[in-house]
Amino acid sequence: ELKVEQNPLFLSMQEGKNYTIYCNYSTTSDRLYWYRQDPGKSLESLFVLLSNGAVKQEGRLMASLDTKARLSTLHITAAVHDLSATYFCAANFGNEKLTFGTGTRLTIIP
């Protein structure tokens, strides 16, 4: 069965701290995506990871991919309030269907 699992489901962290969201997937994936969703809004694309060892960074967010471990991480550095949102990882498994993780609701506390 094709599965994408994220943890934690909820994350409350203080401003200025670092933390990591984990995304495991069940079988070989073509591509791994990270999206951000604000309440009541659509999905905003953050990163697309294509190959083993891929690392991408944008501002305080950095995503990496380990295809051997079937693991992607989203690392948050020195969190700020504006990063409060729900973050989803998603994967393709040989076709155009995206399988999403459960999402991580991130709350940054001043």
Add this chain to the structure above:
Amino acid sequence: KAGVTQTPRYLIKTRGQQVTLSCSPISGHRSVSWYQQTPGQGLQFLFEYFSETQRNKGNFPGRFSGRQFSNSRSEMNVSTLELGDSALYLCASSLGQYLSGYTFGSGTRLTVV
């Protein structure tokens, strides 16, 4: 560059009715995918259309259907609405080629009462 346009933004329907949602992809994109998002089930894939053909289908009942027109615009239809169909419906636009990414529309919030 225009983004993905979904209409309407909000809908309220009564159980048993049917509804049609529309999605206009980014110009030049030939693939449109539809997703349902609910608090309980999360984001689930409904179907994907490419060049007017359904290429992939998720595990939803036959009440959920879709189509794509020659200009790549897509519609999805839900017949005999149930309370459980209340959700945010998102469409995603893509070139439909290997390694192309997805851009999501703002979604249609459907409430069934």
